[in-house]
Amino acid sequence: MTNGHRTMDKEFEYKFIKPHKSLDDFVESFWLLKNHTDNSKDIVILPDGRIDLFFSQSATEPFHITLSGLETRPDQATLAAKSVMFVISFKLLATEYIIQGTISDLLDNANYLPSDFWGFSADDLKDFDLFCQKATQKIQSLLPKETDNRKQKLFDLIYSSNGEMTVKELSENVFWSSRQINRYFNQRFGISLKAYCSILRFRASFGHIKAGKLSPQQSFADQSHFIKEVRKLSGVSPKELKRNQNDRFIQFSTLPSK
Numbered sequence: 001m002t003n004g005h006r007t008m009d010k011e012f013e014y015k016f017i018k019p020h021k022s023l024d025d026f027v028e029s030f031w032l033l034k035n036h037t038d039n040s041k042d043i044v045i046l047p048d049g050r051i052d053l054f055f056s057q058s059a060t061e062p063f064h065i066t067l068s069g070l071e072t073r074p075d076q077a078t079l080a081a082k083s084v085m086f087v088i089s090f091k092l093l094a095t096e097y098i099i100q101g102t103i104s105d106l107l108d109n110a111n112y113l114p115s116d117f118w119g120f121s122a123d124d125l126k127d128f129d130l131f132c133q134k135a136t137q138k139i140q141s142l143l144p145k146e147t148d149n150r151k152q153k154l155f156d157l158i159y160s161s162n163g164e165m166t167v168k169e170l171s172e173n174v175f176w177s178s179r180q181i182n183r184y185f186n187q188r189f190g191i192s193l194k195a196y197c198s199i200l201r202f203r204a205s206f207g208h209i210k211a212g213k214l215s216p217q218q219s220f221a222d223q224s225h226f227i228k229e230v231r232k233l234s235g236v237s238p239k240e241l242k243r244n245q246n247d248r249f250i251q252f253s254t255l256p257s258k
Contacts, residue, residue, distance in 0.1 A: 011037045014254040015128060020136050025152060026094040027139060030132045033254070034084045041079040043250045047071040047233050048203045049163075049196060051090040051103060054110075055120055055131070058083035063122035065113040067099070069106025070191055072199070074235040079250075086124070086131050088139075092189060092196075093155050097144045104190030150174050154181070158193075163200030167193050202233045210255050214238045 013034040019027040028050055035041060038059075051070065057063040058080035095103050115121070118138050124131050154174045157165055170193070171178045178193075185193045209230075215223055230238045234249070247253040 011035070012041075012253075016254070017128075017132055020140075022143070023136065023139055025147070025155070026091055026098050026143075028089045028091050030086070030088055030128075030135065032084070032086050032128045033079070033250070035079045035081060038081050040081050042246075042248060043077050043079050044235075044248050045071060045075040045077050046203075046206075046249060046251050047073065047199045048251060049092075049199045051092065051095060051099070053088040053090065053099075053113075054085050055087070055125060056083065056085035057122055057125060063115060063125070065115060065117045065120065066110045067103075067106065067113055068110040069103045069108070070189055070196070070199070072108055072191065072195065073233065075108070084125050086128060088135055091155065091159065093147070093151060095188060096151075097147060098139055098142050102188045104186070104188060107190035150176050151184075158197065158200065162204035163197035165197070167197075198229060199233065202229060205230070205238075206251060206255060209238050209242050210244075210252055212242060214242065 013036065014032065016029055016031045018029055035058075047070070049070065052068040054066045054068065055063075056066075059082035060080055061083070090098065095101065118135075120131075120134070124134060154170060154176065157170055157173055165173075167178050167181065171181060174181075182192050182194075185191060185196060189196070205226075215226065227237060230236075230241060234241050241249060241252065244252045
């Protein structure tokens with residue numbers, strides 16, 4: 001788990017690590033975010049297509065664990081003073097095999113989990129590398145002996161294309177009807193496949209927008225469609241997103257510089 005990046009200043013620290021290859025189908029990344037200051041910071045969380053398991057505490061909040069479902073709109077949040085959060089970002093297939101439950105009721109929402117979930121405690125927030133090792137071992141112990149090949153291929157195509165394949169193309173590639181796929185997505189995740197792919201395309205544009213490429217680099221129909229989708233999922237225009245005033249769009253602030 002050495003492939004990742006780290007950004008740090010006197011106020012905030014961010015570190016990102018890719019998971020062990022044995023977890024590739026289920027875990028996107030491990031990451032940490034720390035606010036070293038005595039002041040809280042207002043931030044905006046953008047939809048990014050991930051299921052996040054947060055382990056966190058702050059100067060004013062005791063250790064707690066929360067599971068956050070998919071986001072379909074920008075979410076105003078506050079990064080508390082002297083806060084630390086270690087996070088496991090899951091791919092959707094993990095809900096079925098690792099988390100083992102539907103998350104449709106967590107659309108644009110989150111749930112508190114027991115404070116001893118998976119055997120974690122506040123002590124595990126002292127060392128990020130050890131946290132990642134412990135989380136990896138726990139998830140490896142939950143890995144299924146086999147998975148539904150059709151679903152695995154579907155998600156492989158969705159992620160490898162950054163959501164650019166149409167529902168029809170995906171359906172034809174995995175020999176699963178569009179109607180059945182959408183029923184599966186809506187029942188398990190609370191969202192249609194098309195809507196989910198739109199979120200992945202939006203997320204894939206983050207790096208381009210931060211680099212100043214304000215015209216569509218993915219399969220958006222045209223500039224107008226691109227702007228409309230960015231506004232829908234971020235609340236602002238691509239130009240405003242690039243400005244990232246006060247570093248409020250936290251996912252942009254933590255993107256590595258190219």
